[in-house]
Amino acid sequence: MIRFENVSKVYTRGARPALEDVSVDVQRGEFVFLVGASGSGKSTFLSLVLREHRPTRGRIYVAGRDVARLSSWRVPKLRRELGVVFQDFRLLQNKTVYENVAFALKVIGKPRSVVRDAVPEILDMVGLSGKEKRMPTELSGGEQQRAAIARAIVNRPQILLADEPTGNLDPTTSLGIMRLLDRINSTGTTVVMATHDDEIVNEMRRRVVELSDGVVVRDEASGVYGERESILPEVGRSTVLDTPARGVRRLSAIRRPGHEPARAFTHGEA
Numbered sequence: 001m002i003r004f005e006n007v008s009k010v011y012t013r014g015a016r017p018a019l020e021d022v023s024v025d026v027q028r029g030e031f032v033f034l035v036g037a038s039g040s041g042k043s044t045f046l047s048l049v050l051r052e053h054r055p056t057r058g059r060i061y062v063a064g065r066d067v068a069r070l071s072s073w074r075v076p077k078l079r080r081e082l083g084v085v086f087q088d089f090r091l092l093q094n095k096t097v098y099e100n101v102a103f104a105l106k107v108i109g110k111p112r113s114v115v116r117d118a119v120p121e122i123l124d125m126v127g128l129s130g131k132e133k134r135m136p137t138e139l140s141g142g143e144q145q146r147a148a149i150a151r152a153i154v155n156r157p158q159i160l161l162a163d164e165p166t167g168n169l170d171p172t173t174s175l176g177i178m179r180l181l182d183r184i185n186s187t188g189t190t191v192v193m194a195t196h197d198d199e200i201v202n203e204m205r206r207r208v209v210e211l212s213d214g215v216v217v218r219d220e221a222s223g224v225y226g227e228r229e230s231i232l233p234e235v236g237r238s239t240v241l242d243t244p245a246r247g248v249r250r251l252s253a254i255r256r257p258g259h260e261p262a263r264a265f266t267h268g269e270a
């Protein structure tokens, strides 16, 4: 679904590459975390998928298209296959929740009948039924992100890119957003999420691609944020979750008694 072949990106001649010889293959339906320190190249990776920039070297295929060679007039069609959410939501402040989501369909020429059916359905899915008429300023951060996610997926894109989607949210709200992203992924949408949120990555146990100074230094099928497991080889997963001293505190802290922690994302309500 997304393939990087020996991709390098140099923004400014003479500067250190933002990405260097990156090869990553993301299959249809995968959920991939992109992790790494600030400046390691995560946003650059996502921007190349979106064809906001072209790679300096290498090939990038997205949903079957060679995006580096794509002519400009074909870029909008590529972007219809891609939903995007950001840390700062980026909702249109002068439009209601309904209008924000409907706008995404209107700009690509969907008929009114499609808008009328699709918008309520997607708002229901993200848990915003009843809040259609609110302005973004009348929503909590988590609700704003839900609206942004609704807008990103209302056109049923094959791929959802998320750049720090929980970066502005508290732990409980982040958990709800992750459940929602997980649910979207379980419907077949490929999800690539750049994040600094170690606890979410550790809890989800999905594929982790780690960048460091633009280079892929780790690509694990079911990874954690850092190298914690090599430090704690004998400690089981639930023990890690229950051990505040290890720093994995947040998700277990908001777990209600009797709730199954390990698969909370997979089957929980958003």
Ligand SMILES: Nc1ncnc2c1ncn2[C@@H]1O[C@H](COP(=O)(O)OP(=O)(O)OP(=O)(O)O)[C@@H](O)[C@H]1O
Residues within 6 Å of the ligand: 011, 012, 017, 018, 036, 037, 038, 039, 040, 041, 042, 043, 044, 045
């Ligand atoms: N438009 C740009 N022009 C020039 N340099 C850029 C541009 N965008 C990013 N860079 C540089 O490329 C490198 C990678 O940046 P990038 O934003 O991809 O990292 P990141 O991992 O997403 O960081 P963060 O976690 O802080 O968002 C950095 O050195 C950055 O300064």
